[in-house]
Amino acid sequence: MEAFTTHTGRIAPLRRGNVDTDQIIPAHWLKKVTRDGFEDGLFEAWRREPDFVLNQPQHQGASVLVAGPDFGTGSSREHAVWALQNYGFRAVISSRFADIFRGNSLKNGLLTVVLEQSRVEALWDLADGDPQAQVTVDLVRQRVLAPGLEADFELDGNSRHRLLEGLDDIGITLGNEQAIEEYEARRSTFKPRTQLV
Amino acid sequence: MGRTLAEKVWGDHVVRRAEGEPDLLFIDLHLLHEVTSPQAFDGLRKAGRRVRRTDLTLATEDHNTPTLDIDKPIADPVSRVQLETLRKNCADFGVRLHSLGDDDQGVVHVVGPQLGLTQPGTTVVCGDSHTSTHGAFGALAFGIGTSQVEHVLATQTLPLAPFRTMAVTVNGELPADVTAKDLILSIIAKIGTGGGQGYVIEYRGEAIEKLSMEARMTICNMSIEAGARAGMIAPDATTYAYLEGREHAPRGADWDAAVAYWDTLRTDEDAAFDHEVVIQADTLAPFVTWGTNPGQGAPLSARIPNPAEFADESARLAAEKALEYMGLTAGQPLREVAVDTVFVGSCTNGRIEDLRSAAELLAGRHVAEGLRMLVVPGSVRVALQAVAEGLDTVFTEAGAEWRHAGCSMCLGMNPDQLSPGERAASTSNRNFEGRQGKGGRTHLVSPQVAAATAVLGRLASPADLPPARSTSPSSRTTAGV
Numbered sequence: 001m002e003a004f005t006t007h008t009g010r011i012a013p014l015r016r017g018n019v020d021t022d023q024i025i026p027a028h029w030l031k032k033v034t035r036d037g038f039e040d041g042l043f044e045a046w047r048r049e050p051d052f053v054l055n056q057p058q059h060q061g062a063s064v065l066v067a068g069p070d071f072g073t074g075s076s077r078e079h080a081v082w083a084l085q086n087y088g089f090r091a092v093i094s095s096r097f098a099d100i101f102r103g104n105s106l107k108n109g110l111l112t113v114v115l116e117q118s119r120v121e122a123l124w125d126l127a128d129g130d131p132q133a134q135v136t137v138d139l140v141r142q143r144v145l146a147p148g149l150e151a152d153f154e155l156d157g158n159s160r161h162r163l164l165e166g167l168d169d170i171g172i173t174l175g176n177e178q179a180i181e182e183y184e185a186r187r188s189t190f191k192p193r194t195q196l197v
Numbered sequence: 198m199g200r201t202l203a204e205k206v207w208g209d210h211v212v213r214r215a216e217g218e219p220d221l222l223f224i225d226l227h228l229l230h231e232v233t234s235p236q237a238f239d240g241l242r243k244a245g246r247r248v249r250r251t252d253l254t255l256a257t258e259d260h261n262t263p264t265l266d267i268d269k270p271i272a273d274p275v276s277r278v279q280l281e282t283l284r285k286n287c288a289d290f291g292v293r294l295h296s297l298g299d300d301d302q303g304v305v306h307v308v309g310p311q312l313g314l315t316q317p318g319t320t321v322v323c324g325d326s327h328t329s330t331h332g333a334f335g336a337l338a339f340g341i342g343t344s345q346v347e348h349v350l351a352t353q354t355l356p357l358a359p360f361r362t363m364a365v366t367v368n369g370e371l372p373a374d375v376t377a378k379d380l381i382l383s384i385i386a387k388i389g390t391g392g393g394q395g396y397v398i399e400y401r402g403e404a405i406e407k408l409s410m411e412a413r414m415t416i417c418n419m420s421i422e423a424g425a426r427a428g429m430i431a432p433d434a435t436t437y438a439y440l441e442g443r444e445h446a447p448r449g450a451d452w453d454a455a456v457a458y459w460d461t462l463r464t465d466e467d468a469a470f471d472h473e474v475v476i477q478a479d480t481l482a483p484f485v486t487w488g489t490n491p492g493q494g495a496p497l498s499a500r501i502p503n504p505a506e507f508a509d510e511s512a513r514l515a516a517e518k519a520l521e522y523m524g525l526t527a528g529q530p531l532r533e534v535a536v537d538t539v540f541v542g543s544c545t546n547g548r549i550e551d552l553r554s555a556a557e558l559l560a561g562r563h564v565a566e567g568l569r570m571l572v573v574p575g576s577v578r579v580a581l582q583a584v585a586e587g588l589d590t591v592f593t594e595a596g597a598e599w600r601h602a603g604c605s606m607c608l609g610m611n612p613d614q615l616s617p618g619e620r621a622a623s624t625s626n627r628n629f630e631g632r633q634g635k636g637g638r639t640h641l642v643s644p645q646v647a648a649a650t651a652v653l654g655r656l657a658s659p660a661d662l663p664p665a666r667s668t669s670p671s672s673r674t675t676a677g678v
């Protein structure tokens with residue numbers, strides 16, 4: 001995973017709540033068997049609307065998506081995270097994220113930041129007033145900085161550490177292989193098996 | 198202090214616990230399908246890793262599979278590549294796969310339980326959010342992303358952040374015309390699509406205890422639609438009766454040992470939940486959605502709500518957008534909403550009891566003129582059972598299309614899709630914009646409401662139907678009265 005320490009970029013204000021994963025990346029894109037090439041599928045239906053935020057010239061190149069509450073609800077598709085990253089987003093800010101989406105984002109180095117809704121709205125207003133305004137999402141200090149706004153955010157220590165270092169979860173777990181073997185040895189014999197080995 | 202059911206199952210699966218780190222949990226059953234696994238197998242290959250426990254892993258093809266002409270090559274080349282990729286991955290890594298054409302193929306969440314692989318007190322994961330379905334057995338079951346799929350393949354464990362517990366207690370008895378689907382839609386409307394966030398929900402109370410296993414699966418299936426990590430129901434005699442004798446259920450002494458353990462899987466009297474919701478079952482009625490998220494629902498007897506009356510601003514905006522997308526007007530009675538498509542199927546309502554209840558209403562009746570009704574069994578086994586009971590004939594004689602098993606129009610990855618502007622009553626679980634096809638409009642309903650709607654061509658409940666023609670088998674083929 002790519003490490004995330006701090007990122008500064010422009011804001012794409014997505015003034016919608018309950019942005020579900022079918023909106024982020026519709027199902028027909030999920031037929032791909034790679035992790036890249038999803039950028040054109042990102043918000044595909046909305047991108048046909050001329051006034052959609054990603055179609056507005058002043059927001060081109062924005063790398064921090066600021067969205068309404070309950071971002072990423074719905075399916076477990078990690079493709080939603082890949083699509084945001086393939087398009088060029090490094091961080092997403094919202095007042096609430098769906099659990100699976102959040103887990104997926106942090107495993108891929110897309111930082112999801114929870115700020116109060118009032119702060120989210122302040123960032124929307126900022127981007128609308130000055131599309132060139134820069135926001136900094138600093139994972140080291142756990143702080144979001146923008147003109148007229150300074151807000152701390154929380155992230156569990158473990159996720160933060162893995163993101164800062166760009167660590168591979170599987171490698172870490174395999175370091176505990178002995179604990180896994182011990183657990184396997186004491187598992188009940190009546191537990192189901194899908195095949196005989 | 199006592200522990201909740203979820204805490205017990207969690208506790209029994211901790212492989213490693215360390216200060217400041219998430220618990221490492223052992224996974225008893227890992228289910229795979231073609232959509233969320235290719236990149237995970239790719240990751241294994243790149244790192245030179247193997248599948249640690251092929252004996253705890255099972256794959257099936259469901260999301261992309263066609264429901265017509267399944268013996269012909271799959272027309273969509275991209276879907277075909279994805280299925281072929283799964284076949285190659287399973288062959289290369291030694292994973293058991295149920296492919297299209299196989300008797301055990303079907304929607305992954307229908308296949309696991311019917312094989313008896315989903316058992317009380319197990320941890321079940323799948324790269325699919327509706328893995329919560331398996332919680333109906335008292336399993337801790339949740340959807341994971343592709344990175345986690347790779348993690349489980351390689352290690353048979355997952356590091357997991359702690360959860361909070363919520364009890365949804367449903368007291369009293371459900372009225373005769375109210376199904377599990379109406380109940381879960383009512384629960385989601387009450388707690389909201391984000392209301393379960395971070396929680397494992399335990400459904401309990403008299404009304405839940407009375408539900409069949411299949412109805413319990415419908416409830417747990419949609420936990421994710423309330424934002425919950427998982428949904429669970431404590432195992433009981435109903436659970437054991439469903440499991441006993443199934444292909445992968447324990448036998449003999451193992452069965453006795455298993456039941457002794459399963460009997461301990463109840464929330465202790467003195468356990469505390471982080472949050473509690475209480476619902477009175479007898480106040481409920483057939484329930485449908487009017488919006489574009491599963492929380493935007495109302496009793497069928499209601500009118501489309503007026504967004505201006507929503508106190509919360511984001512709820513008001515969401516309702517305005519939803520009505521615009523759905524092509525609906527505030528104040529319109531839900532019963533007057535005309536639909537052109539009815540879909541019966543999915544891991545929410547594609548099991549045999551669902552098909553039976555829809556068929557019962559369609560027997561001796563006909564779907565409305567010009568309306569398309571698709572009946573897609575959740576698995577091949579469900580289909581075979583339905584055929585054995587003659588349900589397929591009931592459906593086709595009523596003018597519905599009887600299709601092959603799979604996810605189908607639940608998410609429209611195969612050719613079964615809505616066209617722009619088309620309106621469906623669907624027994625699936627998501628009414629998101631475009632979920633069932635670009636520009637398609639979805640009302641989530643129970644199988645009973647789906648069948649009644651198909652007959653009348655507008656959202657309807659069984660009580661709205663005129664009497665059926667005689668439906669005894671001998672008269673079924675003759676002209677009705």
Ligand code: SF4
Nearest residue numbers: 327543544604607608
């Ligand atoms: S039936 Fe629908 S919800 Fe269930 S697994 Fe298939 S696509 Fe997902």
